[in-house]
Amino acid sequence: MHVGMAAVFQNPHKGTTDREVYRNELRLADLAEPLGFESIWGVEHHFTDYTMCPDVLQFLTYMAGRTKTVQLGSMVLVLPWHDPLRAAEQIVLLDHMSQGRLILGLGRGTGKVEFDGFRFYMGNARQQFKEAAEAIIGALETGVMEYHGEFVDQPRVELHPQPFTSFKDRIYSATVSPESAEIMARLGTGVLIVPQKPWHLVREETEVYRQTYRASIGEVCEEPEPVPDAGEDGGGEAGEIGQHPALEVADGGLVDLRRCGVHEPPPRLVGHGYGWRVAVRLPWGGAGADLPAR
Numbered sequence: 001m002h003v004g005m006a007a008v009f010q011n012p013h014k015g016t017t018d019r020e021v022y023r024n025e026l027r028l029a030d031l032a033e034p035l036g037f038e039s040i041w042g043v044e045h046h047f048t049d050y051t052m053c054p055d056v057l058q059f060l061t062y063m064a065g066r067t068k069t070v071q072l073g074s075m076v077l078v079l080p081w082h083d084p085l086r087a088a089e090q091i092v093l094l095d096h097m098s099q100g101r102l103i104l105g106l107g108r109g110t111g112k113v114e115f116d117g118f119r120f121y122m123g124n125a126r127q128q129f130k131e132a133a134e135a136i137i138g139a140l141e142t143g144v145m146e147y148h149g150e151f152v153d154q155p156r157v158e159l160h161p162q163p164f165t166s167f168k169d170r171i172y173s174a175t176v177s178p179e180s181a182e183i184m185a186r187l188g189t190g191v192l193i194v195p196q197k198p199w200h201l202v203r204e205e206t207e208v209y210r211q212t213y214r215a216s217i218g219e220v221c222e223e224p225e226p227v228p229d230a231g232e233d234g235g236g237e238a239g240e241i242g243q244h245p246a247l248e249v250a251d252g253g254l255v256d257l258r259r260c261g262v263h264e265p266p267p268r269l270v271g272h273g274y275g276w277r278v279a280v281r282l283p284w285g286g287a288g289a290d291l292p293a294r
Contacts, residue, residue, distance in 0.1 A: 004039030004073065005032050007059070011049040018052060029063055032070055039071040039103060044078050046114045057090045064098035072098055075192055076107030076174045079132035080125045081118055084152055087132070088139045088159060095164040104140075104167060105192050106133055107174035127151060130183050133173065137187065140167045181205050185212035 007025040011018055032040045042059040045051035053059055060072040072094070077087065095102045108129035109115065115122040131149040139145035140163050146156035173184040174192045184191055191209060195202055 002038050004041055004071070005029075005037045006041035006043065006075065007053070008043055009052040011052060014049065018049075021052065030066060033067045037070065039073050040067070041073040041075050041105075043075055044081075045111065046081075047117045048113060057094055060102070061094050061097060064094065064101065069101075071101045071103050073103035074105045076105040076172075078107050078109040078114075079136070080109055080120060080128040081114070082132070084132040084135045084147070085139075085145055085154055085157065088136045088145055091136070091140065092159055092161060092163050095167075096161055100165045103170055103172065105172045105174060106136075106189070107192075108180065124151065126179065126183065130187075133183075133187055133189075137167070137171060137189075140171075175205070175209070177205070181209040182212045185209045186216045188213070188217050 005028070007029045009021055009025050011021045029040055040060070040063050042053055042056040042063075043051050044053060044056040046054050056074045056077055060074060063070075064072055077091075079087065091102065091104060106129075108125045109122075112122055115125070128151045131147065131152040134149075135145055135147035135152050135154060138147070139159055143159050143162040144156060145154055145159065147154045169190070172190040172192045173180075173187060174194070175181045175184050181191070185208075191206070193202060193206070
């Protein structure tokens with residue numbers, strides 16, 4: 001199990017100043033590595049106090065300079081709001097600066113207020129995401145971007161610096177709908193799910209993803225073994241959690257299902273304030289598989 005924390009920079013009801021929010025969140029992020037967290041995650045949102053991080057790659061670049069070993073995750077970079085070529089360059093640069101520590105999460109965006117603010121039509125977001133993701137993923141593997149689609153029309157250019165290393169098994173996509181899940185499966189990425197629906201719906205949509213992935217990619221996912229029971233010495237909640245390879249965070253956590261589907265979550269796992277998240281990767285290459293080595 002891989003456990004990380006997220007800085008989300010929320011200021012609901014303007015309970016304090018935005019400056020104080022940033023001061024506190026950056027201080028928490030600085031604690032992640034010395035406290036043993038394996039990754040630091042940032043999100044992208046605009047124009048409200050719901051989450052005040054308009055540039056997730058900039059935040060992660062800042063954290064790259066303040067850390068040595070912790071991995072750095074985007075949840076997510078919202079592709080319809082970015083030029084794909086510039087995004088690819090920024091991704092590659094961050095990966096060089098962090099010595100290959102980036103975990104790249106991509107998404108299409110679901111906030112109308114944000115699309116309106118950027119003057120983009122939200123109805124095009126799904127296709128824009130698909131084209132941008134295909135262009136970026138291809139460029140990150142080859143060092144060259146060329147793509148001709150309905151929304152992305154990019155002549156051939158080389159990326160410099162060239163990609164630090166392959167992004168294979170380091171790219172994830174956020175999905176909140178069956179349609180999105182199908183797109184992610186065909187792209188061959190892993191899946192980021194923020195559980196905001198009843199779990200039976202999450203399981204159904206994940207099964208669509210698994211079936212589509214198998215049809216598109218041809219890989220077969222092994223069923224993951226349960227996480228060893230963490231409650232043998234402590235009992236109580238730890239024991240409940242230890243029985244489940246998928247976790248739920250009470251304040252809305254990140255559950256990384258990758259390619260293996262959802263198992264029933266435990267009744268609860270108390271988060272440590274709104275700024276903390278739990279990321280879980282279910283192994284698909286055999287028991288004990290972990291996030292990609294740096």
